[in-house]
Amino acid sequence: MKQQLVKSESFFLDRFGITPREVEHTIGQVLGGAVDYADLYFEYRILDSVSLEEGMVKHASKNVIQGVGVRAVAQEKTGYAFSHDISLENLQLAAGTARYIADRPSQDTAVGIDGFKRPDRDLYPIQTPVTEVGLPEKIALLNQIDIIGRQYDPRIKHVMASLASQYKVILVATSQGLVIGDIQPLTRLNVTCIAEERGNRQTGMCGGGGRVEFSFFYDRDRYRYYTIEAARRAILNLSAEEAPAGMMTVVLGPGWPGILLHEAIGHGLEGDFNRKEVSAFTGRIGQKVASELCTIVDDGTLPFRRGSLNIDDEGTPTSRTVLIEKGILRGYLQDRLNARLMNMPLTGNGRRESFAHAPMPRMTNTFMMAGGSTPEEIIRSVKSGLYAVAFGGGQVNITSGKFVFSASEAYRIEEGRLTSPVKGATLIGNGPDILTRVSMVGSDLKLDEGIGTCGKDGQTVPVGVGLPTIRIDGITVGGTQ
Amino acid sequence: MTQVDELAQALLKKAKARGATEGDIMIVEGDSFSVRVRLGQIDKLEHAQEHQLGIRLFFGKRSAVTSTSDLSPASLDRLIEDTCTLAQSTAEDRVSGLPVVEHCVKSVPDLDLWDSQSPSLSMDEKIELAKRVESVALNYDPRITNSEGGSFDHYAARILYANSHAVMGQYQTSGFSISVVPVATENGSMQRDYWYSHRRKYSQLDAVEKVGQIAAMRTVRRLGAKKVKTQTAPVAFEPLMAARLLAHLTAALSGYAVYKGASFLAGKLGTQVASPQVTIVDDGTLTGGLGSRPFDGEGIITRRTPVIECGILKSYLLDTYSGRKLGMGSTGNAARSVGDSPTVSPNNFYMAPGPWSPAQIIQSVKSGLYVTELIGFGVNLATGDFSQGASGLWIERGEFSYPVEEITIAGNLTQMFSDIEMIGNDLELHRKVSAPTLKISRMTIAGE
Numbered sequence: 001m002k003q004q005l006v007k008s009e010s011f012f013l014d015r016f017g018i019t020p021r022e023v024e025h026t027i028g029q030v031l032g033g034a035v036d037y038a039d040l041y042f043e044y045r046i047l048d049s050v051s052l053e054e055g056m057v058k059h060a061s062k063n064v065i066q067g068v069g070v071r072a073v074a075q076e077k078t079g080y081a082f083s084h085d086i087s088l089e090n091l092q093l094a095a096g097t098a099r100y101i102a103d104r105p106s107q108d109t110a111v112g113i114d115g116f117k118r119p120d121r122d123l124y125p126i127q128t129p130v131t132e133v134g135l136p137e138k139i140a141l142l143n144q145i146d147i148i149g150r151q152y153d154p155r156i157k158h159v160m161a162s163l164a165s166q167y168k169v170i171l172v173a174t175s176q177g178l179v180i181g182d183i184q185p186l187t188r189l190n191v192t193c194i195a196e197e198r199g200n201r202q203t204g205m206c207g208g209g210g211r212v213e214f215s216f217f218y219d220r221d222r223y224r225y226y227t228i229e230a231a232r233r234a235i236l237n238l239s240a241e242e243a244p245a246g247m248m249t250v251v252l253g254p255g256w257p258g259i260l261l262h263e264a265i266g267h268g269l270e271g272d273f274n275r276k277e278v279s280a281f282t283g284r285i286g287q288k289v290a291s292e293l294c295t296i297v298d299d300g301t302l303p304f305r306r307g308s309l310n311i312d313d314e315g316t317p318t319s320r321t322v323l324i325e326k327g328i329l330r331g332y333l334q335d336r337l338n339a340r341l342m343n344m345p346l347t348g349n350g351r352r353e354s355f356a357h358a359p360m361p362r363m364t365n366t367f368m369m370a371g372g373s374t375p376e377e378i379i380r381s382v383k384s385g386l387y388a389v390a391f392g393g394g395q396v397n398i399t400s401g402k403f404v405f406s407a408s409e410a411y412r413i414e415e416g417r418l419t420s421p422v423k424g425a426t427l428i429g430n431g432p433d434i435l436t437r438v439s440m441v442g443s444d445l446k447l448d449e450g451i452g453t454c455g456k457d458g459q460t461v462p463v464g465v466g467l468p469t470i471r472i473d474g475i476t477v478g479g480t481q
Numbered sequence: 482m483t484q485v486d487e488l489a490q491a492l493l494k495k496a497k498a499r500g501a502t503e504g505d506i507m508i509v510e511g512d513s514f515s516v517r518v519r520l521g522q523i524d525k526l527e528h529a530q531e532h533q534l535g536i537r538l539f540f541g542k543r544s545a546v547t548s549t550s551d552l553s554p555a556s557l558d559r560l561i562e563d564t565c566t567l568a569q570s571t572a573e574d575r576v577s578g579l580p581v582v583e584h585c586v587k588s589v590p591d592l593d594l595w596d597s598q599s600p601s602l603s604m605d606e607k608i609e610l611a612k613r614v615e616s617v618a619l620n621y622d623p624r625i626t627n628s629e630g631g632s633f634d635h636y637a638a639r640i641l642y643a644n645s646h647a648v649m650g651q652y653q654t655s656g657f658s659i660s661v662v663p664v665a666t667e668n669g670s671m672q673r674d675y676w677y678s679h680r681r682k683y684s685q686l687d688a689v690e691k692v693g694q695i696a697a698m699r700t701v702r703r704l705g706a707k708k709v710k711t712q713t714a715p716v717a718f719e720p721l722m723a724a725r726l727l728a729h730l731t732a733a734l735s736g737y738a739v740y741k742g743a744s745f746l747a748g749k750l751g752t753q754v755a756s757p758q759v760t761i762v763d764d765g766t767l768t769g770g771l772g773s774r775p776f777d778g779e780g781i782i783t784r785r786t787p788v789i790e791c792g793i794l795k796s797y798l799l800d801t802y803s804g805r806k807l808g809m810g811s812t813g814n815a816a817r818s819v820g821d822s823p824t825v826s827p828n829n830f831y832m833a834p835g836p837w838s839p840a841q842i843i844q845s846v847k848s849g850l851y852v853t854e855l856i857g858f859g860v861n862l863a864t865g866d867f868s869q870g871a872s873g874l875w876i877e878r879g880e881f882s883y884p885v886e887e888i889t890i891a892g893n894l895t896q897m898f899s900d901i902e903m904i905g906n907d908l909e910l911h912r913k914v915s916a917p918t919l920k921i922s923r924m925t926i927a928g929e
Contacts, residue, residue, distance in 0.1 A: 047820070053741065056572035062563055063820035064549040064556070065533075076519075081528040084550040090530075097528040100604055135570040158741050194742055194863065201742055201863045243868070245891065245927035246711035276519070278629055278664050278673065356529060393858040395870070399664055399673040400706075402887050404857035404870035426859035426868040426889050428927075476708075478859070478868040478889025480925040 007118075008169045008181025012042040016086040020113060020179075026070070026088075027111045027175050029095045033102035034074035037336070038111075039174040041069040041313065042086065043355040046131045051162035052142040060135060069355040070094040073337055076275075077101040080358040113173065117180040119310035119317065123303045124211035130165035130187040133214045138163055141189075141217060145227045149193050152231035155238065158194040159227075163187070172315040180315040185211050186306065186462060188451060191226045195234035202240075204233030205408070208449030210306045226449070233390065233409055236421050243410065243425035243479025249382050250427065250472045251413065253389035254375070254446035258465030261296055261366050262454065263394040263403040264431040265289070269323050269331070270349075270361040270456075271338035273398050280401030280432050284329050290435030292327040293371050300348055300364030306450040307365035307464030311348070314359050318348035323366075324435070335361045353459035363454060367466030371441025375469040378440045380416040386477055387411045387418055388427070401431040426478040434475060442469030485510075486651070488534075489643040492557060496538050497645065499565045503579050504538040505644035505779065507819050513636035518611040520619075524630050526608075535819035538564045542573040548820030576805040579779065582646040584801075584811060586776040593769045595637070595653040596682040607633050610659055610689060617693025618663040622701045629662035629673060631693070635683075642780045652775050657683045661696045667704040674699035674854075679911065681769045699853065702874065706884035708928040709875060715849035716890055716924045717842055717876070720907060722852045723916035727761070727832060729894060731914060733862045734788065735825040736803025745865035745895060746794060754794045755898035758835055761789040763798060765813055765828030772829035772913035778817025783828055786812045792899075798825050832916040835904025839918040842903045844879035850926060851876055852890065865894035871926075888928040897921050 013019065023040060030038035047063040068091060069082040079101040081094035142161045149159035165187040173179045188209035195202050206229035208222055217223045252260060265281070273279035281289070290296070300318025302308050309318045314336050322330045334342070335350030338361055351362040379387060387410060394405030406426045411418045447466035454463045489506040496504050511531040517524045534557070535548035545567035549560050602610075615631025634657070641651040660677030676696035678687035718726065730746075738744035746754060755761075765783025767773050776782050779801055787795050797807065800815035800823045816826035843851065856870040872886035892900075905918030 056574055058572060058574045058577070059544075059546070059822050060567040060571050061546040061548075061820060061822070062567060063535075063547065064551060064560070066551055077523045078525045079523075079527075080525065083530045084532050085530070094528075097526075101523050101526055135567060139570065158743070160741070196742060201745075201747075203743060203861070203863045243891075245889075245925050247927075247929055276627070276629065278627060278671070280671065356531070358525060358527070395856045395858075397673070397854075397856060399671045400703075400872075400886060402856070402870065402872070404859070404889075406857055406859040406868065423864075423866055424859070424861055424868065425891065426857050426870055428857075428870045428887055428889050430887055476887065476889060476927050476929075478870070478891050478925075478927045480868075480891045 008171050008183055011044065011169050012171050018088060022088055023173050024111050024113050026091045026095050027173060029092065030070060030072045030099045031111065031175055035072045035099050035102040037073040037175055039071050039172060039314065041355050042171040043067060043168065045166055045168040047166045048131050049162060049164040050135065050138045050142060052146055053160045055146050057139045057142055067355040070098045071358055072098040072101060074101050076341055078337065078358055082356050111175050112177055113179050114177045117178065119180065119182055121310060123301060123308050123310055124185060126185055126213045128213060129167045129185045130214045131167040137214065141223060145191055145223055148224055148227040149191065149231050152228060153235050155195045155197050155235060156193050156231050157196045160192040161190065163189050174315060178315050180311055182310050184309065187212060189217055189223065189226060191230040193230040193234040195238055197238050200238055202234050202237035204230045204237065206230040207451045210304045210450040211308065212304050236409065240421040240423045242481045243422040244386065244477055244481050245479045247474050247476050249385035250475050250477065251378055251382060251385065251387045252467060252470050253387065254442065254444045254467055254469050256448040256465065257388060257391055258367050258448065258467035259391050259394045259405050261368060261467065262363060262465050263396040263405055264429060264434050265296065265323065266363045266366045267396050268398050268401065268431050269333055271332045271334040271342060272361050274332050275338050275342050279398050281329065287329055288327050289329045289432055290324050290327040291438045293441040294324055294327055294435050294438055295369040296324040297322050298333055298363055298366045302365055305365050305447065305464050306452065306462045309364065312350045313352045314350035316346050316348045316350060318364055321347045333361045333363060335359050351461050353461055357459045360456065362456065362461050363463050365447065365464035365466065367445065367447060368468060370443050370445035370468045373440045373442050375442045375444050378442055378469050378471050379413060379418065381440060381471065382413045383415060385413045387413050396431060402428065403431050404428045422479065427475050428478060429475045434472065437473045438470050439473050440471040444468050485641055486643060486649055489641065492536060492561060493643065493645050495561050496565065499561065500540060501538040501565060502541055503645045504536060505579060505642065507535045507817055508641040509533050509638060509819055511636060511638040514607065515632065515634045516608050516611050517630040517632045518608065518615055519628055519630040521612060523608060533819040536560060536564055537822065538568045539578060540568045542575055542577050543571045544568050544577055545571055546820060546822050576802060579644055579646060580781050580801040580811060582648065585646060585648040585780040586650040586782045589650045589652055589775045592766065592773045592775055594681055594773060596655040599655065599683045614659050614661045614689040614693045617690050618661045618697040621694055621697030624665045624667050624701055624704060625663045625697050626666045627664035629664060631661040632659065634658045642776065644780055648780050650776050650780060656681055657686055659686060659689060659692055661693055663697050663700045665700045665704055672700055672703035674703060679771065681771065703872065703884045706872060706886035708887050709885050709926065710929050711927050713923050713925050715846050715920060715922055717846060717849065717851045717918065717920045719851065719853050720909065720916055720918055722855055723919040724912060724914045725855050727830060727916050728914045729860050731798065731827040731830055734798045736797050736799040736807055737825060738862055739797050740803055740806040743863050745863060749794050752794060753792050754895065755789055755792040756901040757792040758904050759789055759792050759898060759901055760833040762833065763788050763814065763827050763830045767829045767910065770829040770910065772827060774828065777813045778815035778823045781811050781813045781815065783813040798827060800825050827914060829910060830914045831908060831910060832904065834906045834908040834917045837903045837905055839905050839907050842905055842918050842920050843876055845903060845920065846876040847878060849876050850885065851881065867892050867894050867897065888926055890924050890926055892924045897924065
């Protein structure tokens with residue numbers, strides 16, 4: 001792959017000896033009868049990973065995955081078939097399965113393709129993908145992290161670090177004559193530290209990345225920041241007290257705590273759940289679902305971000321979609337199938353984990369716009385509550401609207417001041433009303449470091465979140481005290 | 482598959498010629514089918530054919546793993562090259578290496594994991610099963626107004642393992658499942674729940690009527706759920722949720738978490754870690770079990786391992802590497818995704834049943850929670866701290882009183898397993914990790 005920059009449009013045809021004529025013919029084979037839309041999704045992906053523990057880079061791996069998915073759509077029905085073997089024979093076999101959802105035979109005529117398109121922009125113009133960087137350079141980075149982590153404090157007993165990178169080439173060909181490709185690099189560096197003191201063991205984690213080059217981790221000493229953060233959190237947790245239990249005022253710090261938005265409203269605003277009327281947000285466009293301080297967008301066009309894409313996995317350019325404007329619900333996130341059935345605009349959110357999956361509406365980078373308060377005045381305004389700055393994962397039941405997210409670094413607020421650190425605890429709320437309780441929004445909007453992965457219906461995709469400091473007047477905190 | 486074992490041997494030979502001292506190969510081939518029907522119409526129909534080859538090579542005590550789904554000769558040659566290059570750059574790790582040949586599989590036992598009698602269902606018959614399970618659920622109660630669909634899934638896979646000690650084994654597995662996710666509405670608020678049946682063999686699947694009715698019953702009983710006050714109270718877990726608690730235990734029992742000091746069970750072997758009523762077993766040899774396999778991800782024959790006996794921790798879950806780090810032998814729990822180094826996962830992992838019927842357990846609770854859903858992560862394996870979102874039914878004077886939601890339950894896994902007060906007699910081994918109904922004497926419930 002090192003040779004000259006690969007062009008995704010010629011990559012598959014050259015590599016597998018499939019002609020544009022055969023692509024046209026395969027799509028034609030899927031169409032007909034009830035089938036009114038079809039597409040092919042070719043994918044070639046290199047995944048590599050290096051990891052360190054006990055001061056050693058014990059593991060290095062490289063995985064090559066390739067395949068093609070064939071999709072047929074007939075109104076709300078989807079037929080999907082895929083194969084690891086990219087050959088004309090398998091394409092035709094898959095086409096036959098995918099169109100099983102149609103009740104009548106295929107028209108079996110070729111669909112005209114207008115020629116290959118490339119995305120209008122490149123949000124991640126990189127010279128050397130991280131998958132092409134030599135193993136010795138990666139090992140050197142992980143070894144430095146190990147030293148920094150151990151030097152931070154003698155109570156840090158274990159440092160674990162991993163660097164995972166992928167280089168993904170895709171090509172989408174649709175029955176509407178669109179053939180478009182993209183090359184999508186992605187990398188992520190994770191650091192975990194374990195601290196131990198008199199039998200008390202605590203972990204701390206931090207990491208970051210994006211659609212970036214290897215030098216990203218050295219810019220602004222990011223690798224050092226991740227390491228020191230992981231070590232600091234592990235040490236801090238050694239002295240954390242039991243977390244409180246019950247409903248209370250909570251201040252969320254900026255950045256990754258934006259996972260609140262992802263769980264509380266993001267999933268509930270995905271088009272498929274609303275078309276099927278199984279979301280707690282069904283039919284609520286135009287209604288007030290948040291305090292007027294809240295404007296929330298999903299934006300897949302931010303350069304170099306983990307959640308960004310030039311085009312989604314159906315070939316639609318990504319965009320910036322306003323979900324909530326000053327508290328009013330404005331829009332849903334759509335893929336082709338759901339946008340068409342709901343008669344709403346495409347938003348470039350049709351994503352899939354790989355060729356082995358049919359696309360669905362998914363988030364990209366989801367965040368709340370900055371407000372007017374300073375973080376200090378927000379904390380000062382709280383008599384008694386919780387300040388949570390770091391989180392692990394979250395989950396939502398989109399039908400009941402109940403969602404959770406779990407704090408991993410939090411402090412009590414007493415009389416407007418941060419006091420003792422408390423242990424991790426899960427926060428639980430109701431998506432359609434939690435944002436109505438946002439009473440202050442900070443001026444310090446921050447996006448996360450680039451570590452988010454979202455799971456839905458068995459598919460995972462990389463995403464981003466962001467948040468300014470906000471105050472929520474009442475959410476249930478699941479501690480033990 | 483004969484070509485595949487020749488391929489594996491040829492690749493290992495090539496690697497040896499390039500200087501590799503030992504190595505192993507895993508090849509997985511799969512075929513899967515899935516159909517989801519929603520409101521009587523096909524929603525999504527999927528068919529997949531998969532194959533992947535993974536290779537791990539050692540140069541003395543250095544190693545690397547690679548995989549590909551491109552099985553062309555040129556691609557496989559490049560794979561060997563890449564693996565050799567990677568392996569020679571990693572650190573020397575004195576305990577690394579293949580298992581000793583004596584522990585590896587010699588003849589592959591037949592654990593009845595593949596449905597050789599499976600009827601060749603037509604596409605229409607498969608779709609009909611999905612339609613029927615959904616229709617049973619939709620017709621169960623007028624408040625079931627919608628559905629996320631009824632599904633039928635089927636998969637078949639072949640797994641081959643070969644290593645440079647001339648060890649070679651292969652087996653076939655299959656699985657069938659039917660499931661449904663009904664949605665119920667009352668007074669403008671919605672609830673969903675689900676139920677499923679998953680078995681190795683088609684003939685063992687529960688009837689669609691049973692699956693559809695349970696799913697609908699579970700969904701309707703959530704309607705009108707409310708929060709409760711923050712308090713400490715007894716908490717009972719239905720078997721599915723009790724199994725979730727056990728799944729956290731499997732992660733803490735993993736030899737990797739233990740030797741890194743990232744598990745609250747590190748250093749606890751031979752000590753009391755649960756109530757004396759608790760006995761937990763990992764068994765890879767159960768006939769037809771969903772967690773059964775004749776050999777693990779590094780070719781070691783699986784076995785039955787008592788993990789906790791009468792509350793005393795008897796064994797961790799180990800593969801060769803994590804076992805050597807702890808000075809112990811593998812327990813046959815190596816998990817191996819084709820492109821990764823082995824890790825540890827349970828085989829069939831279950832808590833032995835106790836004397837109480839689920840009804841007796843409910844009756845024993847004056848005022849407390851019966852958990853039917855847990856959401857979120859909220860478990861710290863290094864400390865055992867536990868805090869998760871929950872919903873379920875409130876028990877008053879020994880009877881289900883009303884549904885509850887938007888609450889959390891919190892505690893510490895060490896304390897929770899010690900506080901197990903009653904164990905149900907309703908263990909069913911139809912999952913990889915399974916448990917009977919459980920009652921924990923006291924946990925913190927956060928709500929209003």
